[in-house]
Amino acid sequence: MNQKEIRVRFAPSPTGPLHIGGVRTALYNYLFARKNGGKMILRIEDTDQTRFVAGAENYINEAFNWCGIEFDESIEKGGEYGPYKQSERKHIYKDYAEQLINSGNAYYAFDTTEELTKIRSEFEAEKKTFIYNAIERKNLRNSLTLSKEETKKLISDGEAYVIRFKMPEDETVVMNDLIRDRVEVNSSVLDDKILFKSDGMPTYHLANIVDDHLMKISHVIRGEEWLPSLPLHVLLYDAFGWEKPEFAHLPLLLKPDGNGKLSKRDGDRLGFPVFPLEWTDPKTGNVSAGYREDGYFPQAFINMLALLGWNPGDERELFSMEELIEAFSIERVGKSGSKFDLEKAKWFNHQYLVKENNETLAELLMPIVIKNGVTVNQEKLSEIIALVKERATFVADLWGQVDFFFIRPKDYDAKAVKKRWKANSYDLMLELKELLSSFEDFESDIVENAVKQWIEANEYGMGAVMNAFRLLVVGALKGPHLFDIVAMIGQEETLERIDQGLNELGRKE
RNA sequence: GCACCGUUCGUCUAGUCUGGUCAGGACGCUAGGUUUUCAUCCUAGUAACACGGGUUCAAAUCCCGUACGGUGUACCA
Numbered sequence: 001m002n003q004k005e006i007r008v009r010f011a012p013s014p015t016g017p018l019h020i021g022g023v024r025t026a027l028y029n030y031l032f033a034r035k036n037g038g039k040m041i042l043r044i045e046d047t048d049q050t051r052f053v054a055g056a057e058n059y060i061n062e063a064f065n066w067c068g069i070e071f072d073e074s075i076e077k078g079g080e081y082g083p084y085k086q087s088e089r090k091h092i093y094k095d096y097a098e099q100l101i102n103s104g105n106a107y108y109a110f111d112t113t114e115e116l117t118k119i120r121s122e123f124e125a126e127k128k129t130f131i132y133n134a135i136e137r138k139n140l141r142n143s144l145t146l147s148k149e150e151t152k153k154l155i156s157d158g159e160a161y162v163i164r165f166k167m168p169e170d171e172t173v174v175m176n177d178l179i180r181d182r183v184e185v186n187s188s189v190l191d192d193k194i195l196f197k198s199d200g201m202p203t204y205h206l207a208n209i210v211d212d213h214l215m216k217i218s219h220v221i222r223g224e225e226w227l228p229s230l231p232l233h234v235l236l237y238d239a240f241g242w243e244k245p246e247f248a249h250l251p252l253l254l255k256p257d258g259n260g261k262l263s264k265r266d267g268d269r270l271g272f273p274v275f276p277l278e279w280t281d282p283k284t285g286n287v288s289a290g291y292r293e294d295g296y297f298p299q300a301f302i303n304m305l306a307l308l309g310w311n312p313g314d315e316r317e318l319f320s321m322e323e324l325i326e327a328f329s330i331e332r333v334g335k336s337g338s339k340f341d342l343e344k345a346k347w348f349n350h351q352y353l354v355k356e357n358n359e360t361l362a363e364l365l366m367p368i369v370i371k372n373g374v375t376v377n378q379e380k381l382s383e384i385i386a387l388v389k390e391r392a393t394f395v396a397d398l399w400g401q402v403d404f405f406f407i408r409p410k411d412y413d414a415k416a417v418k419k420r421w422k423a424n425s426y427d428l429m430l431e432l433k434e435l436l437s438s439f440e441d442f443e444s445d446i447v448e449n450a451v452k453q454w455i456e457a458n459e460y461g462m463g464a465v466m467n468a469f470r471l472l473v474v475g476a477l478k479g480p481h482l483f484d485i486v487a488m489i490g491q492e493e494t495l496e497r498i499d500q501g502l503n504e505l506g507r508k509e
Numbered sequence: 510g511c512a513c514c515g516u517u518c519g520u521c522u523a524g525u526c527u528g529g530u531c532a533g534g535a536c537g538c539u540a541g542g543u544u545u546u547c548a549u550c551c552u553a554g555u556a557a558c559a560c561g562g563g564u565u566c567a568a569a570u571c572c573c574g575u576a577c578g579g580u581g582u583a584c585c586a
Contacts (some may be wrong), residue, residue, distance in 0.1 A: 013586045048585055096553035113584065129511055129582080162584055176574095180514070189512050189582095197584040204586050228513060251515080252579075259578055300533070311522060315534050334522080341520045344536045354549090391548045401548085416546085466545030478547040 006038025007218045010071075011208070013045045014056035016150060017288070018063050020340070021223065021253040022264055025307045029221045031306070031328040032071045032413055033204055037129065041215060042074035044085040047201045047206070054282045063276040067298050068321055073215075076103065081215040086207050093202035096210050096240070097163045097195050101143075105239035106195060108151055108161045109142040132191040134169035163196035165232065165239075167204075173231040178219075178248035178330050186233050193232055209236045212245060221248045221330070224337075225261070250329050252337040262340065263286070264369035272342045294395035296345070300352040304345045308338045318351055350393045358382040364395045365402075372399065374406040384488060387480040401479070408497055409475025412505060416477045419466040426507040428460060429468055433498045436491065444487035451483075472501030 011025040012018055018026075033040040042064075044057060061076065065096075073079025083089055100106035116132075130136065135142060142164070143151040153162060171187040195206040202210070212220060219493035227249045237244040253262045256270055267274035267288060278290035291301045291425040303319050311334075319327065353361070362381040369376060379403075388401040412421075435454055439447060455465050470482050473494065479485060486494045 011586090015586075045586065051585065109584095116584090124510095127510070129512085131582085160584090183513070185513065191582080194584050199584075203583090203584070210586090223580095225580055225586090228511090236525095249514085254579080256520080261580075307521070309521090313523075315523080317521095317535060336515050338522090339520060341536070344521065347536055350549095388548090388551080420546090434560070462545055470546055474546085476547080479543090480546095480548090482545065 004218055005216070006033060006474045007041065007216050008033045008038040008221055009041040009043050009212070009215065009217050011043040011045045011211075011222075012060055013048070013051070014053060015048070015051040016053050016056055016281075017059050017277070019262065019264055019274045020276065020291075020305060023063065023067060023069075023276055024253060024308060025221065025223055025250055026064065026069055026304055026332070027067070027302060028310070028333065031325050032219065032221060032250070032330055033072075034325040035328050038218070039072040040070070041079070041081070041217070042071040042084060043211060044075065044425065045204065046085060046087045047197075047204065047207050049087070049199070049201070061154070062251055066292055067075070067276060067302055069302075086202075086211065089207075089211065090143055090201060092214075093196065093206055094129065095212055097202065097206060098426070100165070100195070100239055105168065106163050106165050107137075107143045107459075108155065109137075109140065109164045109192075110146075110154055110161050111140050111142070112160070131189070131307075133167055133188065137164075137192055139167075141402065156370075160198040160200050162194045164192040165195050165236065167192050167232075175230050175234050176247070177227070177230070178246055179226075179251075179333055179335060180249065183227070183230070187231065187235070190231055193229075194240060195236075202339070204235065205232055209233055209240070209242075213237075213242050217245050219246045219248065219330075221231055221250065224249045224252050248333070251334055254309065254337040254339045256339050256341065259337075261337075270342075272340070272345070295396050296349050297352045297356070300345075300349040303352075304348040308340065309334050318348075346393050353392055353395070354390055356389075358386045358389070361385045361395060361398065363387060365398050368396060368399045369402075369406075372403070372407075376406065380488075387484050387488075391480075404474045404479065405485065408493075408500060409472075411475065412471060412501070413476035416440065416467075417505065420471055420477065421505055421508055422464065423508050424464070425468040426502060426505070428465055429432065429472060429498055429502060432465065432469060433495060435503075436486075436498075437495055439491060442487055442491040442494075444481070444483040444490065447486065448483040469498075472505075473497050 008029045010022075010029050012022055023411065030040050032038070044060075046052065064071070071077060072079060073084065075082075075084045097106060101108070108124075119408070120130045132140075139145075144166075146154070167190050168187045172187050173187055175183045175185075177183055193205055194203050230247060230249070234244060254260060255262050255266045256272075261272060264274060272291040273291050273294055275288055275290045276292060278293040279288045280286070281288070292298070299320065302321060302324070306319060306324050306328075307317065310328070310332055313332055316327075340401050345368075359382050362378045362385055365381065365385065366378065369381065384402050384405050385398060388398065391401050392398045432451070432454075435451065436447070451465070452462075455462055466482060468476060470477055470479070473482065473485060473489075489497075
């Protein structure tokens, strides 16, 4: 037995709002952790201080909070492997970088950015690719080409330096990925990546490996964009002599038109949100749409996202978070990228809206009702919602389905009038009004029975009466069962609407 | 350019490991039905194994090649 504890992490960089690809990565990590009784860690990777964006970290927390993705260890929650923010772990990394130098796996390099840019463009001019590798590093200024004394002097003189990984010259690196199985690459095409920057901060590669090791991460589940740096990471674990975690590289979320990784800009261009929550850029003031603000239920959002790249192997599509946890397995994650489909996302939301109970929907709709100057109690609104909710995708759509319960028709749909307001409609409605005013009890089925009897007895025709009636009550040929509507608005209001309609539409010649 | 990853209906996907079902489901779309109307709903239809070779009695499935797409190639993550 002696099963190792399952520990996974989601490690965003606070350089802006988290987009749905990131949310999905976090979700899969979360599902995997919960499914296997493991722990889920949130680590903020802010080693690049030049890209810091105010509010991003807060956004990340709020987004996960909305989605229902919980962390066991994080900045807020704490945990025994903290701190959970890399800038606060700054002091840790230098020692590890030096450990690698001492073991001959890394070296100091004194090249400036300008020098390297120049060399790269020279190579490019000759149509060659510059790789900072075992061959090129022999021609550059670093602790491998310089003597020990020179190196020491440069450093003590305050010369800027970075620490680079000493990539083996010609070695096959074999890696295993839970989704892609075996992947191999020869180290000769890899370059001596910078591990430690001249500003005293580690790069992603170093910080990531050190933190994953220190935080006892058992499974690294991350986006496919990291697959090319997996060899480096594997070699780094080996250089430290540490046990490697399992790796799983998730396929990317693609833009709906054409191909390519879904990017932050695509949302505005294509008219759908790429962010869970609305985001206002602190510099430009630009506002990007969010699923929450667009009216999606977090459960629908999560459900939709979970099925983008994973499936349970059977034909179920509707999953609560609990059901997702139960059904999830990393092996059933696909290999190829998936395009986001707005129509399917809407369909998911519709499913959740229909399932949602009427009282909750009434509560959510109430602000919109009030904004439209209508006063109604929640109980009555719930009853009305019950009649119409299958027609809506979003809570906001509901208003367009219920407004005529509260507001008399201001005008009458021209097409409907043309089609259904016939020469005899006026007299028919006049007679119907007489009939309706005779009721003591204005219940839906009582009125319905009586009206139907009256139609049959006089052979007026169901369509002729009902369509004209609906036109006067609703103002258009839409809406739920008409007798439910009139029962809901009441006898007096119904009669007044008939009067108003008769006035407005008049007798057709 | 180089390296790596990928490729089943328009989209999300099942099936591929362990060759042998009319290649299944969902969204969308189209048509019909239900309804007093619209929507929902129901039924039906639509449409795919990237291409070329090979192995085999038999290939979406195994092998090789090609094409296409993606990712990476920063003192970004």
